[in-house]
Amino acid sequence: MKTKAKKILELLDEFYPKDIKCYLNYETPWQLLIATILSAQCTDDRVNMVTRDLFKKYKSVSDFAEADLEELEQDIKSTGFYRNKAKNIILCTRTLLEKYNGEVPKNIDELTQLAGVGRKTANVILGNIYGIPSIVVDTHVKRVSYRLGLTKFTDPTKIEFDLMEILPKDHWIRYNTQIIAHGRAICTARNPKCAECFLLPYCQYGLEERMNVISD
Incomplete structure (x- = not known):
């Protein structure tokens, strides 16, 4: 699982910025x-x-x-x-x-x-705020992580601990923002763009969907 996660992280770094982006506006x-x-x-x-x-x-x-x-x-x-x-x-x-x-x-x-x-x-x-490694399981992280097979759970706390186990600590915060970006652009809740997804080779959900299309 860690080998798979490593490949996913490398691709995320290739396609999305490595800098940490918070999507909520704030000053303090x-x-x-x-x-x-x-x-x-x-x-x-x-x-x-x-x-x-x-x-x-x-x-x-x-x-x-x-x-x-x-x-x-x-x-x-x-x-x-x-x-x-x-x-x-x-x-x-x-x-x-x-x-x-x-x-x-x-x-x-x-x-x-x-x-x-x-x-x-x-x-x-x-x-x-404090730069302390942490994993934020929002709706995108929950959905995409599950589809990728990085967790078998749907409970946010269990997903958090699964990801903490398989992802290197220095990538935790970056994973959050990159997966949010991916969830918004490609791996949407409805009608995900699996054919356009660079993570498809590592995605259980996407590969199964592709097989279903072929069998139909």
Whole structure:
């Protein structure tokens, strides 16, 4: 499996930039934390549209901690699940002020104790803010990794640990951003472009789809 993973990583490096790209717009660690909370079940593009105005209105951790719940709900409504997200953002920022002097912690255990923060959000912070190797299992990483046969699981946490086992640590963050790019451009959820995919020789899903087409 590690040999297969090595070939996949080499091809990803050949076709996609090696630099780390975060698809959420932010200027400070706490802004990325809030943006990532908002990104649950929502596209990055939609989150970026919302935070463009949101971060002008709420300029600090304190502003969010003191926000009116119903008003914040309306401010983020278009991201979906806005009631839970608004509640979690207020609770999360209050904890940042009370326990961490307004700073975003750099420990996954501390991060996942914050309201609205799971392993995915915590790993986004660790990788993009602190440069700590981490694997973010978003919808693209989940789908593409499964199709490639790098994991047999669909549970994000189990996928994360599978990938941690077979991918070299220095490639974890880069894998996230490259697979997101690949998932958007080629390995889409519906009608993936298998015939155009440079990873096809290593893809269980793509090879099976190709065989099905031939047999038909």
